[in-house]
Amino acid sequence: ETPWRWPLKAEEYDRYGRQIILPGFGTDGQLRLRASRVLLVGAGGLGCPAAAYLAGAGIGRIGIVDGDVVEASNLHRQIAHSTSRVGVFKAESLIAHLRDLNPLVQYTAYTTHLTPQNAEEIVSQYDLVLDCTDHPTSRYLISDTCVLLEKPLVSASALRTDGQLIVLNAPVGSQGSMKGGPCYRCVFPVPPPAESLTSCGEGGVLGPAVGTMGVLQAGEAIKVLLKGKGWLESEVEDVRPSLMLFSSPLLGGVSMRTVRMRGRRKDCFACGEGSKLSLASLKDGSTDYVAFCGGKGGATVNVL
């Protein structure tokens, strides 16, 4: 019998052939995805579609963090869960769907919320993070952890009929350096006052609006992984990412607008020159995310 001489297995060529033939993708791209580990924080309206397209594309390992259980009110937009799994942890419910979609991927469920105490342990096992959560508290925590562990972060959000998307820490740069992309705090240094926050429960959300954002998030994650470490020196300096603004009003068509954001902030609390943020300070609780975000959060966080 002739030994198999190809970098991918036959079933992988079969399953991924339609993306491998894309110009600029190739077998190398597929190998890169297979060697990658991606963490999704939040298995809700963003996490469901994002995880499905990442699993479909053949990411090597996918981790899902979510401490909530599936509720019927989630199902209009959280399309990888199901009525028969109401009451099941979302991280496990989502993985049940993903495992049947693509059994070649390795999956890990974390049936807990991300906390300053468990963040390092979990995030350190992955190469890229998707923020699919729904509260500033978790958004700042995820970003800080990604700065400290030098992970690129694909951050999306949605409310009502609008959505936003930005790729942060890409390329990654070390804390205190001005090289690399900005972090969440560089772009949004001060959280909005708690009283201005509208949650999905209060404000409502259109399924296809949050769904579009989740699918786009998967697309941006795939691109960051395909690019790998292939950044030109010029692309590492003064990185000004695009913020994508999406809108799908009930009485009009869809629109998408791209705006240019600032680069790294020299005095950024997390990634700036004199930053005191460390894995130790994260864990010992000296950064109080709930207080920083105006005292709301924690127990009331519901992932869309």
Added chain:
Amino acid sequence: ETPWRWPLKAEEYDRYGRQIILPGFGTDGQLRLRASRVLLVGAGGLGCPAAAYLAGAGIGRIGIVDGDVVEASNLHRQIAHSTSRVGVFKAESLIAHLRDLNPLVQYTAYTTHLTPQNAEEIVSQYDLVLDCTDHPTSRYLISDTCVLLEKPLVSASALRTDGQLIVLNAPVGSQGSMKGGPCYRCVFPVPPPAESLTSCGEGGVLGPAVGTMGVLQAGEAIKVLLKGKGWLESEVEDVRPSLMLFSSPLLGGVSMRTVRMRGRRKDCFACGEGSKLSLASLKDGSTDYVAFCGGKGGATVNVL
């Protein structure tokens, strides 16, 4: 026991609450969706996400037309199918997923391709059609049927890293009248030569690109249904729909661009003044879609 006095059942308020509270949606909107019947032609890369968000939103009845069976090479982008359902008809596989997502919807699978012979019988049972197919032959057939049966049509397509979306026959107008939105033939009167066509198999497709288009298609369908017959007289004259152009290149961010298309064409083969197209001529084969599209099509059509 007090009789239930509300227009929706308790479980419906629970399940759809997060969209009902959207400004402009309301209980009326939910009732409208529940009273609607939507047909998706194609259960592939567009149909999977489109159907999931429509089922989630609580459309009353959903029909799925697709004569193909699930293959492993579909699963990187057709995220409502699964590895355990490889070999199953796509229409049935998709409905298996939808039924567990939302059992309150009524589903019908048509495990056949849409043909000039069966199109009237199938399409006449629905209020709105989504074109989720992947070949000009089916696109012209679907549009012609929608003109004859006066159904609005949400048409999307994708290839490689690009996508396109347009809402046609909205508002609907009768054949021969200049009122109402244009049909597919008004906008694209001549099909591309067969040799310029690239199929998904040949050209490849990025999962999140086609996925985005499918999700957006669901969003536009929901908006058309919410609007119902509530068109102003001024909105019925000289309707110039937007064509949405989406792009997600592997080496760049996403972009979306909206361009203004023409309205109804007086001499349109399907909806124009002297049109000879009729349900009878459709059925007796005098409109040869395969020949019109340059002799390709039929058996070689593969839905992305």
Added chain:
Amino acid sequence: MVTATENAQLRVVVEFSGGLEMLFSDQKRHVISIPTTDENGKPVTVAYLIEYLCKNVMKDSRKELFVLDSQIRPGILVLINDADWELEGEEKYAIQNGDNILFVSTLHGG
């Protein structure tokens, strides 16, 4: 006598998104005309525009959802011609005729 300069106006397109439009009569796009110079004869800035919007365009009484301590409240991005205003000098940016100023409420749902 009123000079031509005092009469001159700048045409500015002001847009709101991410829910902020709800504070401005549910209208996402406003085309407004403002004077070229302020009461001291200086070219008008984004700071002037913000005050102008609060006084003349905003019907909603909840000013604090837009401006806090006479600054744009945290959680609102200001984009000048599709670039973060921090790249343009923030509230000191001198408005040019035809500028597009976009105010976006950052979203956190997901």
Added chain:
Amino acid sequence: MVTATENAQLRVVVEFSGGLEMLFSDQKRHVISIPTTDENGKPVTVAYLIEYLCKNVMKDSRKELFVLDSQIRPGILVLINDADWELEGEEKYAIQNGDNILFVSTLHGG
């Protein structure tokens, strides 16, 4: 003697999408300069631009994927400043300085 008019050029942004860019060096956006008038002294039209693109910009030899029988091939949309060219007079439209002309190949995959 060459007059100023003969020297004058129009700056046009030409874009390709839907895969058509593959015929134009894989470049989606081209900023080109064309004369204001053709050899007969008439203002240049979109028809002129299309011929110009075939001769001067397109490197790919498969001209028939762009032009068939000296017309844009079926399946390609032409947008003039984001509007279907049928709304603007099709190939007879007289190009203005700064115009944006977008050629889009219609997609059928799904």
